[in-house]
Amino acid sequence: ALHCNRTAMAQNGTIENGLARNACPPPLPQPVKIPEIKHTKIFINNEWHTSIKGKKFPTINPATGVKICDVEEADKADVDEAVKAAKAAGQRGSEWRRMDASSRGRLLHRLADLLERERAVLATLESMDTGKPFLHAFFVDLDGSIKTLRYYAGWTDKIHGKTMPVDENFVCFTKHEPIGVCGAIIPWNFPLLMFTWKIAPALACGNTVVIKPAEQTPLTALHVGALVKEAGFPPGVVNIVPGFGPTAGAAIASHMNIDKVAFTGSTEVGQLIKAAAAKSNLKRVTLELGGKNPCIVFADSDLQLAVEETQKGSFFNQGQACTAASRVYVEEPVYDEFVRLSVERAKNIAIGDPMEPRTSHGPQIDQHQFDKILELVDSGKKEGATLECGGCAVKDRGLFIHPTIFSDVKDHMRIAKEEIFGPVQCIMKFKTQKEVIDRANSSQYGLTAAVFTRDVHCAMSVSAALEAGTVWVNCYNALHAQAPFGGFKMSGNGRELGEYALAEYTEVKAITIKLSEQLTL
Numbered sequence: 364a365l366h367c368n369r370t371a372m373a374q375n376g377t378i379e380n381g382l383a384r385n386a387c388p389p390p391l392p393q394p395v396k397i398p399e400i401k402h403t404k405i406f407i408n409n410e411w412h413t414s415i416k417g418k419k420f421p422t423i424n425p426a427t428g429v430k431i432c433d434v435e436e437a438d439k440a441d442v443d444e445a446v447k448a449a450k451a452a453g454q455r456g457s458e459w460r461r462m463d464a465s466s467r468g469r470l471l472h473r474l475a476d477l478l479e480r481e482r483a484v485l486a487t488l489e490s491m492d493t494g495k496p497f498l499h500a501f502f503v504d505l506d507g508s509i510k511t512l513r514y515y516a517g518w519t520d521k522i523h524g525k526t527m528p529v530d531e532n533f534v535c536f537t538k539h540e541p542i543g544v545c546g547a548i549i550p551w552n553f554p555l556l557m558f559t560w561k562i563a564p565a566l567a568c569g570n571t572v573v574i575k576p577a578e579q580t581p582l583t584a585l586h587v588g589a590l591v592k593e594a595g596f597p598p599g600v601v602n603i604v605p606g607f608g609p610t611a612g613a614a615i616a617s618h619m620n621i622d623k624v625a626f627t628g629s630t631e632v633g634q635l636i637k638a639a640a641a642k643s644n645l646k647r648v649t650l651e652l653g654g655k656n657p658c659i660v661f662a663d664s665d666l667q668l669a670v671e672e673t674q675k676g677s678f679f680n681q682g683q684a685c686t687a688a689s690r691v692y693v694e695e696p697v698y699d700e701f702v703r704l705s706v707e708r709a710k711n712i713a714i715g716d717p718m719e720p721r722t723s724h725g726p727q728i729d730q731h732q733f734d735k736i737l738e739l740v741d742s743g744k745k746e747g748a749t750l751e752c753g754g755c756a757v758k759d760r761g762l763f764i765h766p767t768i769f770s771d772v773k774d775h776m777r778i779a780k781e782e783i784f785g786p787v788q789c790i791m792k793f794k795t796q797k798e799v800i801d802r803a804n805s806s807q808y809g810l811t812a813a814v815f816t817r818d819v820h821c822a823m824s825v826s827a828a829l830e831a832g833t834v835w836v837n838c839y840n841a842l843h844a845q846a847p848f849g850g851f852k853m854s855g856n857g858r859e860l861g862e863y864a865l866a867e868y869t870e871v872k873a874i875t876i877k878l879s880e881q882l883t884l
Contacts, residue, residue, distance in 0.1 A: 394487045394497045394718045400432040405441055406588035406603040408448040409596070415440040420607075422581060425494035425726045425762050426717050434581050437604035442573065442614040445602035449544045449571035450620055452599030459571065459597045464520040470594055471516035471566060475509050477590040482509075485583050487718075489555055492580040494726040494762070495680055496717045507842070508559040511860070514844035515563035522568060522865055524872075532878045539869040541569035542647060543622035546615035548608070548636070549584075550628045551577035551728055552683040558584050560859050561625050562601060568868040573602045573621065575612055579728055581605035608632065616640055623647035623868070627685075629782075630808075630853050637856075649857030649867045651849055653782045654685045654810030657803035658839070659793075659825060660701060662694040664815035668837065670704045674788065676813065676839040678712065678766050681727055682736075682786035685854075686811045686833075686840060689783055691790045692799045698792045702770045705790065706751045709766045714757055726762035727785060733762045736785030743769050743778040743789075753786070774802055782808070796825065804830045809851030813839050832858075 404411040418436040423429070437445075452459050478485065486501035493500075524537030547561035554576055565572050576584035584603050591601045604611050612632075616624055616639035623646055626636050630652040640646045658676060660669045676688025693701045717725040727733045733756070740754050753767030764786055772779050772789040779789055793799040803812060812831040816822050826834040832850045835841055842848060847863035849855055857867050 391498065391720050392483055392486070392501050394490065395483045397484070397487060397491075400488075400582060402582075402585040402589055403432055404435045404585075405437050405445075405605065406585060406591075406601075407441075407445045407599075408452075408602070409592045409598040412441070412444075414438065415444070420578060420605075422492060422579065423729070424491050425728050426491075428761050431491055431582070434585070434605050437575070437606035437611045439610060439614040441606070442575075442604055442611055442618065445573045445604050446544060446618055446620050448599035449573050449602055450599075452597055453541065453543055453569075453571040457597070459600050460569070462597075464522070464569075467566065467569065468516040468519035470596055471512050471519070471563065473594040474587075474590060474596075475512035475516065477594055478505065478509050478512065478587070481586070481590065485555060485586060488582045488586060489580075490717045490725075492582045493551065493554065494717055494728060496722045496725055498720055499680070499723075504553060504556045507556050507844070511556075511559040511563050511844045515567040518564075518862070518865060519567045522869065529875065532880055533875050534878060535873060535875045538872045538874065539568070539865075540872055542868055542870055543570060544620060545570045545572050545868065546618065546621040546624040546646075547572060547574040548612050548615060548624070548626045548628065549574065549576055551579040552680060552685075554580040555583040555587070557627050558587060560627075564859075564864040565625075565868050566596075566600065568865060570623075570868055571600050571602075573604060573615060575604050575606060575615060578605065578607050612636075613639065617643040619644050621646055623649075625649045625651075625857075625859075625867070627651040629653055633855065647867070649849075649859070650855040651685065651857075651859060652810075652853065652855040653808055654687070654850065654854050655690060655780065655782055655806045655808045656686060656688055656811045656813070656831070657690045657692060657806075657829070658688045658813040659799050659803060659815065660691065660693045660697070661814075661816040661818070661821060662696045663817045663821075664697075665817070665837070666697055666701060666704065669815040670701060670708055672813070672815070672837070672839040674705060674708055674766075677788035678709070678724065678786045679840060681725055681764070683728060683732070683784050684840075685782075686842075687782075687784070688813065688839060689787065689789055690779060690803070690806075691788060692793045692803065693790060694799075695792050695794050698790075702751060702768070702790055705788065706768055709752050709768055709788070712766050714760075714763055714765070724763075724766060724786070726760070727764060728762075730762065732784065733764065736764055736783060736787065739778055739781060739783050739785070740767060740787060743772070743776060743787075746773075746776045746778075748772045748776060748778065748789070774805065780806070796821070800825060800828045804828075807853045810854035811835070811850075
């Protein structure tokens with residue numbers, strides 16, 4: 364089972380096991396039996412509330428099509444209550460504002476401790492709600508969430524301004540102050556990871572938060588609400604409003620008492636949020652949006668490594684990732700061999716029950732996404748790309764789609780231009796470095812890119828030329844809490860993670876003091 368798990372992780376996401384060479388591997392973690400979902404209500408002021416309008420919505424297990432439970436549906440009125448609580452919690456003189464910076468760090472560490480304690484429960488909920496393999500949720504999503512909280516816990520007492528020399532007899536220094544109430548709207552593909560990416564830097568800087576999880580996947584966010592209270596965060600610091608984009612999401616984006624909004628999702632919705640922010644109170648906006656990410660494989664590269672890493676990029680999380688490696692450019696001399704090895708590897712991906720340890724490929728999130736992916740696959744066939752494997756649903760398995768590879772893909776085809784958000788890898792041929800850089804940069808997106816080569820000079824020059832917020836060399840999906848993440852062009856504005864994210868959650872205040880020229884005796 365451990366071997367199967369390591370194989371699955373090599374295909375779809377890296378895990379470092381940290382074992383000595385001859386050490387006995389630990390047993391694999393197991394999903395937890397959850398007889399009843401405890402937390403299904405709106406979380407405001409450290410209390411659980413029913414919807415003001417009395418509405419609920421179902422959350423569905425995409426692997427089985429069975430309803431998990433009903434969740435209270437937040438609307439504009441519920442968002443208003445959450446914002447009131449957040450604003451009160453952040454008022455000057457409140458417990459949260461008076462708290463030492465180091466004490467904020469201790470709370471974030473305590474929350475990380477509780478995620479560690481509840482790791483198997485949260486991974487089980489995440490797998491049930493999203494359909495992703497349990498072991499991916501346990502090792503990738505939970506690990507990243509815990510590390511993000513701990514990273515920003517360490518920043519709380521290190522956020523400071525500068526003192527600068529100015530003309531004449533003045534002293535001038537800056538302070539970095541919290542923005543205020545931060546709204547956050549997160550997606551369904553990595554619910555818990557995106558939850559921590561949003562709240563951790565916001566809380567480290569002393570803000571309060573109103574966060575809306577995606578309507579498809581609210582369960583882990585709500586479970587963490589209970590842990591926020593248990594950790595000791597004051598009431599109103601974190602508020603969670605499960606609901607739908609056109610209602611709860613729109614209320615956050617346009618709210619006059621929300622000072623900043625952070626959104627991860629589609630470019631189209633990102634444009635709506637930015638417009639709503641501008642039309643309301645010109646709130647600050649950070650956006651992490653779509654991608655059509657190029658991977659460039661040069662003939663001198665370690666071809667086996669390139670195949671493994673590009674498939675990790677293409678098929679991890681069933682292709683439902685903004686970082687998906689959906690445009691793979693391979694240099695002409697090794698093109699045919701790369702395609703052969705890729706098809707061979709894709710056919711060995713284990714599709715099945717997300718709770719089983721050997722599974723590395725689960726279902727798509729819902730029928731809408733399933734239909735969109737297959738429609739784009741059909742467009743690839745019609746426009747003349749060669750279907751090498753997959754290209755259809757798994758028989759009698761509901762929302763499961765076979766990992767799909769197209770070769771002979773041309774830049775004008777829809778599958779080469781549109782974000783598919785599914786398990787589809789498009790492999791294209793190139794001849795020269797200049798040609799492939801021009802083609803890679805021809806997209807409206809600029810989120811991530813990758814380069815595979817043994818030539819250091821080539822790696823550096825191509826990385827410098829690519830128009831993307833992140834460039835990986837001889838690896839893929841190498842995301843770390845310490846490194847900034849965000850996009851160029853229509854892939855978004857601002858940065859998440861790392862020290863760079865702190866600037867998105869603080870206002871800089873300059874204070875200038877006139878000094879007396881006379882000394883007191």
